[in-house]
Amino acid sequence: MTKKWIMLASAFLFTTAFLTGSARFVAEDEPITISEVMKEAMKGGLNKKVAEGSASADEKDRLLVLYKGLAANEPPQGDLESWKAKTAALVLAAEGAVKGEAEAPGLLKGAANCKACHDAHRP
Template identity: 45%
Template sequence: MRKMLVAAAACFCAAALLCLPAGAAEEEEAKKYKTKEVMKEAFKGPLLKKVAGGEASDEDKKKLHDMLVAMSKNEAPKGDAESWKKLTSALVKASKAAVDGDEGAGDMLKKAANCKACHSAHKP
């Protein structure tokens, strides 16, 4: 019985250690893009407009989604964290719909990418 408990504990520790690098890589991926970079490349640049307009390649859609996921994991520059989470979650959901090829994704992106809503509450 004691050997089984020791073996179970060893297996549990091994599994925890194996999962640790994956979590670190995921967190590193989240820090890939800073909010300022996303604003410049996706919102001020043509990326979001191309995806919302249905003119983007699959690679562009994936890049936008990755950028918005990263931005959603960044801290809000100013304002309420719950508001930041709500607004960025809507962007992530819309970009995921675009990646998945949903018909209404363009309209979702246009609605979620409301500059004034975010900037009023979160732009420093």
């Protein structure tokens, strides 16, 4: 009887892990919205954590993915060239953080200027 329950529980856990992993894979293929980036990178504190040097390698990678996703969007308002320049600076700083470059934290703090971006592009 115990072996039966262990096998049943194992099958349940495997199925749950598989379905959760599959759903996550699909979600990562979807475009990243500006709102998602703001929630996770800015309000969620990921940008600050990377800039302070306390982020893990996975967190640095995630920030880079978020900023590349942000750059793939079009600005809700304002000049497209300004948007490209601001998001390119974020991507460049996040790439530096992933590579462990010493100047990356300073670049990240400077590039993540909320007011400058919001004044130019936030409706």
